[in-house]
Amino acid sequence: MKSGFIGIAGRPNVGKSTLMNAMLGEKIAITSAKPQTTLNRIKGIYTDLEHGDGEGLQMIFLDTPGIHKPHNKLGSAINETAINTLSGVDVILLIVDGTMEFGKGDESIIRILRDAEAPKLLAINKMDLMSPEQYLALYNRYEETGLFDDIYGVSALRGDNVEELRERLAGYMEDGPMYYPEDIATDDPVRFICSEIIREKLMNYLEDEVPHGVFVEIESFKEPEEPGRATEIGAVIYCEKKSHKGIIIGRGGNKLKGVGKAARLEIEELLGCKVFLSLFVKVKEGWRDSERTIKNWGYKDE
Numbered sequence: 001m002k003s004g005f006i007g008i009a010g011r012p013n014v015g016k017s018t019l020m021n022a023m024l025g026e027k028i029a030i031t032s033a034k035p036q037t038t039l040n041r042i043k044g045i046y047t048d049l050e051h052g053d054g055e056g057l058q059m060i061f062l063d064t065p066g067i068h069k070p071h072n073k074l075g076s077a078i079n080e081t082a083i084n085t086l087s088g089v090d091v092i093l094l095i096v097d098g099t100m101e102f103g104k105g106d107e108s109i110i111r112i113l114r115d116a117e118a119p120k121l122l123a124i125n126k127m128d129l130m131s132p133e134q135y136l137a138l139y140n141r142y143e144e145t146g147l148f149d150d151i152y153g154v155s156a157l158r159g160d161n162v163e164e165l166r167e168r169l170a171g172y173m174e175d176g177p178m179y180y181p182e183d184i185a186t187d188d189p190v191r192f193i194c195s196e197i198i199r200e201k202l203m204n205y206l207e208d209e210v211p212h213g214v215f216v217e218i219e220s221f222k223e224p225e226e227p228g229r230a231t232e233i234g235a236v237i238y239c240e241k242k243s244h245k246g247i248i249i250g251r252g253g254n255k256l257k258g259v260g261k262a263a264r265l266e267i268e269e270l271l272g273c274k275v276f277l278s279l280f281v282k283v284k285e286g287w288r289d290s291e292r293t294i295k296n297w298g299y300k301d302e
Contacts, residue, residue: 001055001056001057001058001175001176001177001178002051002052002055002056002057002058002170002173002174002175002176003057003058003059003060003173003174003176003177003178003179004059004060004089004090004091004172004173004176005059005060005062005088005089005090005091006060006061006062006089006090006091006092006093006169006172007062007064007086007088007089007091007092007093008020008061008062008063008064008093008095009064009086009092009093009094009095009109010094010095010096010109011096011105011106011109014095014096014097014100014125015095015097015125015126015156015157016063016064016095017042017063018156018157019095019123019154019156019162020042020044020061020063021044021156022156022157022159022162023044023046023061023162023165023166024044024045024046024061024185025046026185028042028043028044028063028185028186028188042062042063042186042188042196043060043061043062043063043187043188044060044061044063044185044186045058045059045060045061045179045180045184045185045186045187046058046059046060046061046166046185047178047180047182049182051170056178057170057173058173058178058179058180059166059169059170059173060179060180062089064086086112086113086116086118087116087117089118090118090172090173090174091118091119091120091121091169091172092113092116092119092120092121093120093122093123093165093169094109094113094120094121094122094123094148095122095123095125095156096122096123096124096125096138096142097125097126098124098125098126098127098130098134098135098138098153099126099129099130099134102138102141110147114147119149119172120147120148120149121148121149121150121151121152121165121168121169122142122147122148122150122151122152123151123152123153123154123165124138124139124142124151124152124153125154125155125156126155126156126157127154127155127160127161128155128157128158128160130153135153139151139153150168152164152165152168190221190270191218191221192218193270194218194221194233194235194263194267194270195216195217195235196216197263197266197270198216198235198237198259198263198279199214199215199216200263201258201259201262201263201266202214202216202237202248202259204262205255205258205259205262206247206248206255213240213241213244213287213288214237214238214244214248215237215238215287216235216236216237216238217235217236217238218233218234218235219234219235219236220232220233220234221233221234224273228274229274230273230274230275230276231271231273231274231275231276232275232276232278233267233275233276233277233278234278234280235278235279235280236279236280236281236282237279237280237281238281238282238283238284238287239281239282239283239284240283240284240285240286240287240288241283241285242283244283245281245282245283248281249281256279256281259279260277260279263277263279264277
Protein backbone atom coordinates (compact mmCIF):
# COMPACT_ATOMS: atom_id res chain seq x y z
CA MET A 1 0.00 0.00 0.00
CA LYS A 2 1.19 3.49 -0.90
CA SER A 3 -0.21 6.22 1.32
CA GLY A 4 0.38 9.76 2.50
CA PHE A 5 -1.00 13.21 3.24
CA ILE A 6 -1.50 16.10 0.82
CA GLY A 7 -1.93 19.66 2.05
CA ILE A 8 -4.04 21.87 -0.22
CA ALA A 9 -3.15 25.56 0.07
CA GLY A 10 -4.06 28.81 -1.64
CA ARG A 11 -5.80 32.15 -1.34
CA PRO A 12 -9.56 32.31 -0.67
CA ASN A 13 -11.94 31.43 -3.49
CA VAL A 14 -9.39 29.89 -5.88
CA GLY A 15 -11.22 26.54 -6.09
CA LYS A 16 -9.41 24.44 -3.47
CA SER A 17 -12.53 22.66 -2.25
CA THR A 18 -13.91 22.21 -5.78
CA LEU A 19 -10.64 20.62 -6.91
CA MET A 20 -10.49 18.30 -3.90
CA ASN A 21 -14.07 17.20 -4.52
CA ALA A 22 -13.18 16.55 -8.18
CA MET A 23 -10.16 14.42 -7.25
CA LEU A 24 -12.25 12.42 -4.77
CA GLY A 25 -15.11 11.99 -7.22
CA GLU A 26 -17.68 13.18 -4.68
CA LYS A 27 -18.58 16.25 -2.67
CA ILE A 28 -16.88 16.42 0.71
CA ALA A 29 -16.09 20.12 1.14
CA ILE A 30 -18.68 22.85 0.68
CA THR A 31 -18.22 25.33 -2.15
CA SER A 32 -19.44 28.84 -2.84
CA ALA A 33 -18.67 31.76 -5.13
CA LYS A 34 -17.94 33.83 -2.01
CA PRO A 35 -14.40 33.95 -0.56
CA GLN A 36 -13.46 32.22 2.70
CA THR A 37 -16.01 29.45 2.30
CA THR A 38 -13.70 26.94 4.01
CA LEU A 39 -13.07 27.95 7.62
CA ASN A 40 -11.93 24.59 9.01
CA ARG A 41 -9.46 21.98 7.84
CA ILE A 42 -11.50 19.47 5.82
CA LYS A 43 -10.25 15.93 5.24
CA GLY A 44 -10.90 14.02 2.01
CA ILE A 45 -9.81 10.40 1.56
CA TYR A 46 -9.10 8.83 -1.84
CA THR A 47 -8.60 5.05 -1.88
CA ASP A 48 -7.89 2.83 -4.89
CA LEU A 49 -7.04 -0.74 -3.93
CA GLU A 50 -6.29 -1.64 -7.56
CA HIS A 51 -3.76 1.13 -8.10
CA GLY A 52 -0.24 0.09 -9.08
CA ASP A 53 -0.99 -3.47 -10.19
CA GLY A 54 -3.03 -4.12 -7.08
CA GLU A 55 -0.55 -2.57 -4.68
CA GLY A 56 -3.17 -0.10 -3.50
CA LEU A 57 -3.19 3.65 -2.89
CA GLN A 58 -4.63 5.91 -0.21
CA MET A 59 -4.23 9.69 -0.37
CA ILE A 60 -5.50 11.88 2.45
CA PHE A 61 -6.22 15.43 1.25
CA LEU A 62 -6.28 18.23 3.82
CA ASP A 63 -8.25 21.15 2.40
CA THR A 64 -7.15 24.23 4.34
CA PRO A 65 -8.81 27.65 4.74
CA GLY A 66 -7.72 30.32 2.28
CA ILE A 67 -4.61 32.21 3.40
CA HIS A 68 -5.41 35.93 3.49
CA LYS A 69 -4.76 39.21 5.28
CA PRO A 70 -6.82 38.80 8.45
CA HIS A 71 -9.24 41.50 9.63
CA ASN A 72 -10.26 39.82 12.90
CA LYS A 73 -9.17 37.08 15.31
CA LEU A 74 -11.10 34.46 13.34
CA GLY A 75 -9.08 35.36 10.23
CA SER A 76 -5.83 35.02 12.18
CA ALA A 77 -6.92 31.66 13.60
CA ILE A 78 -7.84 30.12 10.26
CA ASN A 79 -4.59 31.40 8.72
CA GLU A 80 -2.75 29.66 11.55
CA THR A 81 -4.67 26.44 10.88
CA ALA A 82 -3.75 26.52 7.18
CA ILE A 83 -0.05 27.20 7.80
CA ASN A 84 0.26 24.61 10.58
CA THR A 85 -1.29 21.96 8.34
CA LEU A 86 1.42 22.40 5.73
CA SER A 87 4.18 21.51 8.19
CA GLY A 88 3.09 17.89 8.57
CA VAL A 89 2.23 16.64 5.07
CA ASP A 90 4.05 14.58 2.45
CA VAL A 91 3.36 16.97 -0.43
CA ILE A 92 1.84 20.43 -0.79
CA LEU A 93 -0.56 21.33 -3.59
CA LEU A 94 -0.85 25.09 -4.14
CA ILE A 95 -3.91 26.16 -6.11
CA VAL A 96 -4.16 29.55 -7.78
CA ASP A 97 -6.97 31.18 -9.75
CA GLY A 98 -5.67 31.66 -13.27
CA THR A 99 -8.10 34.50 -13.95
CA MET A 100 -6.60 36.66 -11.17
CA GLU A 101 -3.39 38.66 -11.50
CA PHE A 102 -0.39 37.70 -9.38
CA GLY A 103 -0.37 40.03 -6.38
CA LYS A 104 0.86 40.66 -2.85
CA GLY A 105 -1.28 37.83 -1.46
CA ASP A 106 0.43 35.38 -3.81
CA GLU A 107 3.86 36.73 -2.82
CA SER A 108 2.97 36.16 0.83
CA ILE A 109 2.02 32.52 0.19
CA ILE A 110 5.24 31.97 -1.76
CA ARG A 111 7.21 33.19 1.27
CA ILE A 112 5.27 30.83 3.53
CA LEU A 113 5.88 27.87 1.22
CA ARG A 114 9.63 28.50 1.14
CA ASP A 115 9.73 27.53 4.81
CA ALA A 116 7.82 24.27 4.20
CA GLU A 117 10.02 21.21 3.67
CA ALA A 118 7.55 19.05 1.71
CA PRO A 119 7.74 18.90 -2.11
CA LYS A 120 5.32 21.22 -3.86
CA LEU A 121 3.08 21.09 -6.92
CA LEU A 122 1.13 23.97 -8.43
CA ALA A 123 -2.32 23.80 -10.01
CA ILE A 124 -3.38 26.82 -12.08
CA ASN A 125 -7.15 26.55 -11.85
CA LYS A 126 -9.83 27.86 -14.23
CA MET A 127 -7.60 27.36 -17.26
CA ASP A 128 -10.78 27.05 -19.35
CA LEU A 129 -11.33 30.78 -18.72
CA MET A 130 -7.77 31.81 -19.69
CA SER A 131 -6.15 32.62 -23.01
CA PRO A 132 -2.96 30.70 -23.89
CA GLU A 133 -0.99 33.91 -23.38
CA GLN A 134 -2.44 34.43 -19.89
CA TYR A 135 -1.66 30.87 -18.91
CA LEU A 136 1.93 31.03 -20.19
CA ALA A 137 2.61 34.31 -18.40
CA LEU A 138 1.34 32.94 -15.06
CA TYR A 139 3.12 29.62 -15.60
CA ASN A 140 6.42 31.44 -16.13
CA ARG A 141 5.85 33.68 -13.11
CA TYR A 142 5.53 30.69 -10.80
CA GLU A 143 8.23 28.63 -12.49
CA GLU A 144 10.69 31.46 -11.79
CA THR A 145 10.22 30.91 -8.06
CA GLY A 146 11.96 27.54 -8.31
CA LEU A 147 9.57 26.15 -5.69
CA PHE A 148 7.52 23.68 -7.69
CA ASP A 149 8.34 20.21 -8.94
CA ASP A 150 5.61 20.52 -11.54
CA ILE A 151 2.90 22.93 -12.69
CA TYR A 152 -0.50 21.81 -13.99
CA GLY A 153 -3.24 23.74 -15.69
CA VAL A 154 -6.62 22.42 -14.52
CA SER A 155 -10.31 23.20 -14.50
CA ALA A 156 -11.68 21.89 -11.21
CA LEU A 157 -15.25 22.62 -12.30
CA ARG A 158 -15.00 20.80 -15.64
CA GLY A 159 -12.53 18.14 -14.49
CA ASP A 160 -9.83 19.03 -17.04
CA ASN A 161 -6.44 17.47 -16.11
CA VAL A 162 -7.74 16.48 -12.66
CA GLU A 163 -6.98 12.79 -13.16
CA GLU A 164 -3.47 13.59 -14.42
CA LEU A 165 -2.79 15.77 -11.39
CA ARG A 166 -4.10 13.11 -9.03
CA GLU A 167 -1.79 10.53 -10.60
CA ARG A 168 1.18 12.89 -10.23
CA LEU A 169 0.34 13.34 -6.54
CA ALA A 170 0.14 9.56 -6.16
CA GLY A 171 3.80 9.41 -7.16
CA TYR A 172 4.74 11.10 -3.89
CA MET A 173 3.04 8.47 -1.75
CA GLU A 174 5.34 6.00 -0.03
CA ASP A 175 4.94 2.54 1.47
CA GLY A 176 2.70 2.93 4.48
CA PRO A 177 -0.47 1.84 6.24
CA MET A 178 -4.03 2.10 5.06
CA TYR A 179 -5.13 4.82 7.45
CA TYR A 180 -8.88 4.60 6.77
CA PRO A 181 -11.36 1.97 5.57
CA GLU A 182 -11.72 1.86 1.79
CA ASP A 183 -15.38 2.86 1.78
CA ILE A 184 -15.13 6.28 3.47
CA ALA A 185 -14.26 9.59 1.81
CA THR A 186 -13.92 11.63 5.02
CA ASP A 187 -13.68 11.01 8.73
CA ASP A 188 -15.29 14.33 9.63
CA PRO A 189 -18.28 13.72 11.95
CA VAL A 190 -21.74 13.64 10.38
CA ARG A 191 -22.84 16.52 12.62
CA PHE A 192 -20.01 18.68 11.28
CA ILE A 193 -20.84 17.79 7.66
CA CYS A 194 -24.49 18.70 8.25
CA SER A 195 -23.50 22.04 9.77
CA GLU A 196 -21.26 22.75 6.78
CA ILE A 197 -24.09 21.96 4.36
CA ILE A 198 -26.32 24.46 6.15
CA ARG A 199 -23.54 27.07 6.11
CA GLU A 200 -23.01 26.53 2.38
CA LYS A 201 -26.69 27.21 1.69
CA LEU A 202 -26.49 30.35 3.83
CA MET A 203 -23.51 31.59 1.84
CA ASN A 204 -25.33 30.99 -1.41
CA TYR A 205 -28.58 32.61 -0.26
CA LEU A 206 -27.37 35.63 1.73
CA GLU A 207 -25.91 39.07 1.15
CA ASP A 208 -22.12 39.44 0.81
CA GLU A 209 -21.37 40.69 4.32
CA VAL A 210 -23.54 38.30 6.34
CA PRO A 211 -22.14 34.79 5.59
CA HIS A 212 -18.69 35.35 7.10
CA GLY A 213 -20.26 36.32 10.41
CA VAL A 214 -22.30 33.12 10.53
CA PHE A 215 -21.61 29.97 12.56
CA VAL A 216 -23.82 26.87 12.48
CA GLU A 217 -24.08 24.57 15.49
CA ILE A 218 -25.96 21.27 15.46
CA GLU A 219 -27.71 21.25 18.83
CA SER A 220 -29.62 18.00 18.41
CA PHE A 221 -29.33 14.97 16.15
CA LYS A 222 -31.88 12.24 16.81
CA GLU A 223 -31.88 9.15 14.63
CA PRO A 224 -35.25 7.37 14.22
CA GLU A 225 -36.04 4.47 16.50
CA GLU A 226 -38.29 2.90 13.87
CA PRO A 227 -37.61 2.29 10.14
CA GLY A 228 -39.17 4.81 7.81
CA ARG A 229 -39.21 7.64 10.36
CA ALA A 230 -37.24 10.86 9.86
CA THR A 231 -33.94 11.82 11.45
CA GLU A 232 -34.59 14.95 13.51
CA ILE A 233 -31.90 17.64 13.38
CA GLY A 234 -31.96 20.94 15.25
CA ALA A 235 -29.43 23.60 14.25
CA VAL A 236 -28.69 27.10 15.53
CA ILE A 237 -27.39 29.76 13.15
CA TYR A 238 -25.35 32.35 15.04
CA CYS A 239 -24.82 35.78 13.50
CA GLU A 240 -23.01 38.89 14.73
CA LYS A 241 -25.69 41.58 14.50
CA LYS A 242 -29.43 41.91 15.09
CA SER A 243 -29.78 43.35 11.59
CA HIS A 244 -28.15 40.20 10.20
CA LYS A 245 -30.73 38.06 11.96
CA GLY A 246 -33.49 39.78 10.03
CA ILE A 247 -31.64 39.27 6.74
CA ILE A 248 -31.15 35.57 7.45
CA ILE A 249 -34.80 35.02 8.34
CA GLY A 250 -36.10 37.17 5.48
CA ARG A 251 -39.56 38.62 4.95
CA GLY A 252 -42.13 36.23 6.31
CA GLY A 253 -39.33 33.75 7.06
CA ASN A 254 -38.90 33.01 3.35
CA LYS A 255 -35.10 33.26 3.32
CA LEU A 256 -34.65 30.85 6.20
CA LYS A 257 -37.21 28.46 4.68
CA GLY A 258 -35.25 28.43 1.42
CA VAL A 259 -31.99 27.73 3.24
CA GLY A 260 -33.66 24.98 5.27
CA LYS A 261 -35.21 23.26 2.26
CA ALA A 262 -31.97 23.27 0.23
CA ALA A 263 -29.96 22.00 3.20
CA ARG A 264 -32.53 19.34 4.10
CA LEU A 265 -32.53 17.86 0.59
CA GLU A 266 -28.74 17.56 0.57
CA ILE A 267 -28.60 16.14 4.09
CA GLU A 268 -31.23 13.56 3.13
CA GLU A 269 -29.02 12.51 0.23
CA LEU A 270 -26.03 12.30 2.58
CA LEU A 271 -27.84 10.24 5.23
CA GLY A 272 -30.01 8.20 2.87
CA CYS A 273 -33.19 8.88 4.86
CA LYS A 274 -35.89 11.46 5.47
CA VAL A 275 -34.83 14.43 7.59
CA PHE A 276 -36.81 16.87 9.72
CA LEU A 277 -34.60 19.97 9.97
CA SER A 278 -35.30 22.80 12.42
CA LEU A 279 -33.32 26.04 12.09
CA PHE A 280 -33.09 28.78 14.70
CA VAL A 281 -31.22 32.10 14.46
CA LYS A 282 -29.42 33.69 17.42
CA VAL A 283 -27.20 36.77 17.75
CA LYS A 284 -23.70 36.53 19.27
CA GLU A 285 -22.24 39.96 18.74
CA GLY A 286 -18.58 40.23 17.70
CA TRP A 287 -17.87 36.50 17.97
CA ARG A 288 -15.19 36.63 15.23
CA ASP A 289 -13.04 38.77 17.56
CA SER A 290 -13.64 36.63 20.65
CA GLU A 291 -10.63 34.42 21.36
CA ARG A 292 -12.70 32.19 23.62
CA THR A 293 -15.54 31.73 21.13
CA ILE A 294 -13.40 30.90 18.10
CA LYS A 295 -11.51 28.36 20.22
CA ASN A 296 -14.69 26.81 21.63
CA TRP A 297 -16.18 26.57 18.14
CA GLY A 298 -13.12 24.73 16.81
CA TYR A 299 -11.56 27.40 14.61
CA LYS A 300 -8.32 27.66 16.57
CA ASP A 301 -5.73 24.89 16.89
CA GLU A 302 -4.86 23.87 20.41
